[in-house]
Amino acid sequence: MVQFLTLSEAVEACLKDGDTVAMEGFTHLIPHAAGHEVIRQGRRHLTLIRMTPDLIYDQLIGVGAADKLVFSWGGNPGVGSLHRLRDAVENQWPQPLALEEHSHAAMANAYEAGASNLPFAVFRGYKGVDLPKVNPLIRSVTCPYTGEELATVPAIRPDVAIIHALRADRAGNVLLEGIVGVQKEAVLAARRAIVTVEEVVDDFGPRSPNAVILPHWTIAAIAVVPGGAYPSYATGYYKRANSFYKAWDAISRDRDTFLAWIRENVLAKRPEHFAQLVRRAPQAA
The missing domain is CATH 3.40.1080.10 (Glutaconate Coenzyme A-transferase)
Incomplete structure (x- = not known):
């Protein structure tokens, strides 16, 4: 309640x-x-999820609240980089930060799957791109009805x-x-x-x-x-x-x-x- x-x-x-x-x-x-x-x-030791991490996540990362970031784009909109995020990734300050990077479409579908109480999201995407090379959670399934290969990501x-x-x-x-x-x-x-x-x-x-x-x-x-x-x-x-x-x-x-x-x-x-x-x-x- x-x-x-x-x-x-x-x-x-x-x-x-x-x-x-x-x-x-x-x-x-x-x-x-x-x-x-x-x-x-x-x-402390939070896993932060956000499609477009910007200033508030820069601040949380900079004070050492986060161990991991799950995201699809990160930056100061219209300005440039998130310097506290970069410092954590490049120099491990104030502590190391693990990254799990997705596309916008993947995260939107992953949220929808989570909201639907499904284990993963399936969608058309990740064709001819490099993200699957650095994110092993990006996988695929074959549609049982059409034989089409479709991308999958775990539900959020x-x-x-x-x-x-x-x-x-x-x-x-x-x-x-x-x-x-x-x-x-x-x-x-x-x-x-x-x-x-x-x-x-x-x-x-x-x-x-x-x-x-x-x-x-x-x-x-x-x-x-x-x-x-x-x-x-x-x-x-x-x-x-x-x-x-x-x-x-x-x-x-x-x-x-x-x-x-x-x-x-x-x-x-x-x-x-x-x-x-x-x-x-x-x-x-």
């Missing part, structure tokens, strides 16, 4: 050392506040999925609108799900054609964290802070500068810090 908790209570209750964790959101609704709480609670079944959404109602149902990635599939595939939201409402009201509603029974904990996606954006609430994505390139290049930023902006701050940032940011139309 879903519980309304503080963010610290939700992470404490749902996420343990050694868990496999998927924090999803595509450009939009990236769960930064929740990721910072994971850092504050000092979680995280211990915990963490997403940010726009609103929850008082029964614990959750609404996402705007750009929607694989948040629904990640939540349905996971054993436990934490959702941070901008606000709680009595009724969702009119909805856009691409709206997704996650029923309360798919969620373990909801935390109200206004601004919880910042510096990414939340449709109707605040815009993307492009200036921060640019600034992160310099912050993350140097280990000492990165650690100083973490101490000042993560370890010393609580979720209400995100609401303060958003109040100073341009609002979404």
Whole structure:
């Protein structure tokens, strides 16, 4: 049964050392506040899953929270590399990081398989590419009906999925609108799900054609964290802070500068810090 908790209570209750964790959101609704709480609670030996790891995973990797990354693309969108990710892979700082790389299509299908309680995903893909040479989990099967050879990957079944959404109602149902990635599939595939939201409402009201509603029974904990996606954006609430994505390139290049930023902006701050940032940011139309 879903519980309304503080963010610290939700992470404490749902996420343990050694868990496999998927924090999803595509450009939009990236769960930064929740990721910072994971850092504050000092979680270790995590396997991080994300189709497009960007700044929040750079931060988790840089503080030594992760042993492994499962992904299909990694970078600072529109800017360049993730320097903490590169340092972990190239120099084993602050510790070694194992990589499991897939295509976008493979991960989307793997989430769908996990959400469907299937052991693996089967799809058309990986024709004439090199990823199967470095990822032994990419295999194939022959279709019993047509004889066609199809690609397979294991289903993604995280211990915990963490997403940010726009609103929850008082029964614990959750609404996402705007750009929607694989948040629904990640939540349905996971054993436990934490959702941070901008606000709680009595009724969702009119909805856009691409709206997704996650029923309360798919969620373990909801935390109200206004601004919880910042510096990414939340449709109707605040815009993307492009200036921060640019600034992160310099912050993350140097280990000492990165650690100083973490101490000042993560370890010393609580979720209400995100609401303060958003109040100073341009609002979404």
